[in-house]
Each structure stands twice: as C-alpha cells, then as structure tokens.
Amino acid sequence: MTTREDTPSDIQQVCIVTRYEIEKHMQSRAFIGIMALVSLILVLLTVIRPILGLDFSSDSASFVSDYVSWVEILVLIGAVAFASGALSSEFEKRTGLLMFPQPIKRETYLIGKYLSALVVIGAALGVYYIVVAVLSLAITGGVPATIILSFGFAMLYTIAACAVAFLFSSILKTNTASIVAMVLVFMMVFSIVGALLSMSNVDPFFMPSNAAGAISYSLEDPYPVTSTTQMGQNMSTTNYVPSELGATLVLLGWAIGSLVVAVVAFKRRQF
Amino acid sequence: MTQAIQIEGLTKTYGDFIAVDSLSLNISRNSFVGFLGPNGAGKSTTIKMLTNLTVATSGKAFLNGIDVVKDPKTALSEVGAVVETPEFYPYLTPDKSLEYIAKLRGMKKDDIVVRTKEVLDLVKMSHEHDMKIGKFSKGMKQRVAIAQALMFDPSIIILDEPTSGLDPRGMVEVREILLDLKKRDLTIFMSSHLLNEVQGLCDSVAMMNHGKLLLNKSIDDLKKELEYTRIQVDTIKHIDEAARSHLSENPCVGGVEVSAANQIIIEFKGGPEDRNDLLRRIDSELKVTSFFEHGNPLEEMYMGLIKESR
Incomplete structure (x- = not known):
C-alpha cells in the first residue's frame, strides 16, 4: 500500500503530469495535425515560389523572414489544439472524475498540463525553425544568427497564448466555447483593437498580438524602431514596433496574469 | 481517530438550494457501508465532497483522520475512488493509464508492473491491457476505473454507483469483485440505487434524503427492526x-x-x-x-x- 509519505512532492507531480500529458498529446490527432500543418507551410513556401518563377531572396535574414511570418498563426493553432480544451475537457469529457480524486493539487495538475502544451508546441516550432535554417543554409548559403532570437520570441508568444487559452479553458464550460473564444480574441478582437489604437496614434504596446511582432522584427539587423510616415500634408501613419524588452515584458505579463486567473478559476470549478 | 471516514456537519449549497444539509456520519474501519437515497438526495454531492470534486460550503470530512476539505492531497493519499463513470484519456492504454495514476501516488516502477497485472487480472481486463481505452465499452472502462482505485492497495475505497450503466454480466462481475474486496482489510463506502446489491454486499447502510441523513444502521439490525x-x-x-x-x-x-x-x-x-x-x-x-x-x-x-x- 502507498501511504501519504509515498505521495510525491508538488514539483515531482508537475513533472509526472507533464511527462504523461506530452505522451498523450504525441498520440493525439492534434499533434499529427500540427505536424502536417508545419510540413504543408514549409512545402508550399519552398515549392510554390520556384513554380511561379519567383527567385528566393539571397539575403538569409530576408529568406528566413518569409517563413517566420507564419509562426504567429502556427502558435495560435497550437494553443487552440493543445491548450484551449486542456481544462474544460476534464469536466466536459469527465476525465476529471478520474484525476481529481487522486492526491494531487489542482494547481499542480494545471501547471503540468500547461508545461506539456508548451513542450509540444515548442517541439513543432523547433522542427519548423530547424527546417527553415537548413533551407536557408542550402538556398542562401547562410543562416542569420537572429533566427535564435526569433525562436525565443515565438516561444514567449506561445507561453502567453497558451496561458490565455488555459484561462478560457478554466472558465468556459466546453472545449468548443474555449476554442471559439481563443480564435475570436486573438484573430479578431486583438487585431481590430490594435488597428484602431494605431489609427488613433496610441501605441498598442500592451497587446500580445503587437508584442508578437517581435518574432519577425527580431530577424532584422539592426532591430527596427517605431517610425512615422507622412502621407500628405495632414496625414501620417505610425508603425509601432515593440522593443525587445517591451515585447518580452508584455508577453510575460499576459502569461502570468492569465495563469493566475486560470489557477484560481480551476481550483474553484466543481463537478 | 478510529473512524475511517468521519463527516461532521458537512453542508453544500447551490444558491438557495441545500444539496447536503449538516450531514454527520461515521464509518468504521474495515466496514462495507451502502449509501442509499433517491435521486437528488445528496449522495453524489457527499461523495464528490469526499473526493475533492466539489468543495463543501461548510463542515468537515476526515479520511483516515485528515480533513479532505482543508488538505485534499494528504487526505486522498490512501483513498481509491470511482465516482460515477469516469472517462479515461482515449489515446492511452490501461497499462499506461494505471502507470500514470500510480506514479502520481508515488508507486515504484517494479511495483507498478506487478500491481498493474494483478488488478487488471482481478477486473478481467488483462487481455486488453495494451489496447487504447478510447475503443472500450462503458463496462470495460468501469472495470479499468475499479482497477485504478485498487492499484495502490488503498485503505479506503469510495464508490459512487459502481454498477450503474453496466449490462447484467458486467454488474455481476463488478459485484464479484466487490465481494472479493469485502474479504480484505478495507473500508468501502458505496452509493447505489440497487437495494438488493447493497443488502447482498454491505454490512450496514446509511440512508439520506433531501440532503439529510435518515438512517445509519447495520443490515442485521434493520432486519430485526x-x-x-x-x-x-x-x-x-x-x-x-x-x-x-x-x-x-x-x-x-x-x-x-x-x-x-x-x-x-x-x-x-x-x-x-x-x-x-x-x-x-x-x-x-x-x-x-x-x-x-x-x-x-x-x-x-x-x-x-x-x-x-x-
């Protein structure tokens, strides 16, 4: 018989949950789906350009930038696939009836699941960046060092997006509701609000979608800054570029804030 | 504390509705207690409060002397539970699911291998040990659920309608498992709608309605009365x-x-x-x-x- 002394510590249990959740994700259709999507984007970008008679950029940073522009969408699809239903499904699909009576704190379980989502999405992104680096080396003869920085920001965006997905998943009743909320907020609400703020000459620095711009901007050397273009006598447009530090803080802020609310909501949620 | 389960003034309200009303109940060690009541009586809510699925509005519930309301992790460390018909992760096999739960409880690798075989044999699921649970029937999943509750040889088992939704053969098989468990040094607390099942398996019964305890007696005393x-x-x-x-x-x-x-x-x-x-x-x-x-x-x-x- 196992006794209360045998029960692993919270940190050990986080590692156990993370390990088995990763195993679960790896065997899911969602993982096959995201790897198929990664392959599809890579194949299309690499094959269609020559077919249309367009040349690849000879500059490695510019070459990599074409591929990296798809990373934001990959992160969001990953967050929807591996994080949006992570908590709501425990109630909707009744797996919580099996897991919650085990001697494990809800927050421990949540953190383990969250880390597993990060690892799985990170693995898909890692494969994507490695293939892009190999293609860049093969086609342009070089790989920009900034690709590592770009991958770092992609992971930061994953950390924030997954946390927001966990927040929706902890509050909303069904997987479908959390997926719809995630898609609406990231693809519509943040885009519309960000665009309206820019038009009003307000820096949307606090928007995660704006901070995620650092994924592409970080490939440029030197790192760009916010610039205003005069359009006629009384009109100008401003391209708000998040600073590297600013983007990091905003994405971490969204991640921590969302996770704290998600933990509180998940602990209060009942069968 | 000699009681395996000790409930003191446990209450659960949903707005104005009182699902469980100041329930107090003691369950001795090594007893098999049937928990009865009509639909909506508060049985499942009580079991959910005992198993960390629902938070009590007030009151205390001790499992082996530890308050499950205050410290569910420690209180549930020696408790196996099957609440309603739990679902498993469909992509995992019984072997992998039991391993996951056993690791969370701190079982050692060698013990997990031996014990997995034992409990899957007991619930007659050893042939399906490496099949994905997503393909299983409700009865098969219920048997794996019982296996996970027994995996770490608990001192208390809490069962919420364990034969609910099973076909007649499945019900007989689950009853045989429970009869076998009755011979061991275990405290079993089982809710059920099936009175014949309770009479055949349990030493005593606790009965509730409208969130209140109506009766807590041994089957023999009931017959005498x-x-x-x-x-x-x-x-x-x-x-x-x-x-x-x-x-x-x-x-x-x-x-x-x-x-x-x-x-x-x-x-x-x-x-x-x-x-x-x-x-x-x-x-x-x-x-x-x-x-x-x-x-x-x-x-x-x-x-x-x-x-x-x-």
Missing part, C-alpha cells in the same frame, strides 16, 4: 376466501394478500417455530409447492423512510 416478513406461498389447491380468512386468524399473520389463484403473500411475524407451524397448516389445507421470503427488508425500510421524509 422490521415488524413483518413477507412470505410468498404457492399452492396446488385454489385459494378461496374461506382459506384466506382462515389464514388471517393465525396470530402470527398480519395480513394475507391473494396475488394469484394459487399464490398468496403473507405478512408474517414470529420465530422459526411459528414459521414452521404456519407452513404445516397451509400445506395440510392447500398443498404447498413453494414457501419463501418475498421482497427485500431493506427495500421496505427504504420505501417507508423515503415516504416519511417527503
């Missing part, structure tokens, strides 16, 4: 009014109901000698083909208590 036993008698001769009224005059008979031309139900009160005497008299008059206790004393007690508490 019932004033009359219903006996069904089948006869060769036709039972006419004269025969019925003659039987009613017997001082051990509280009532006679003619349920068919050759069948009567007698409400009987008395000892074995009185019963034997009654049998002889009916046999001499009507030629008895069968004579046996009709119905379930627990069912009669249940119906009486539930009717009173309406």
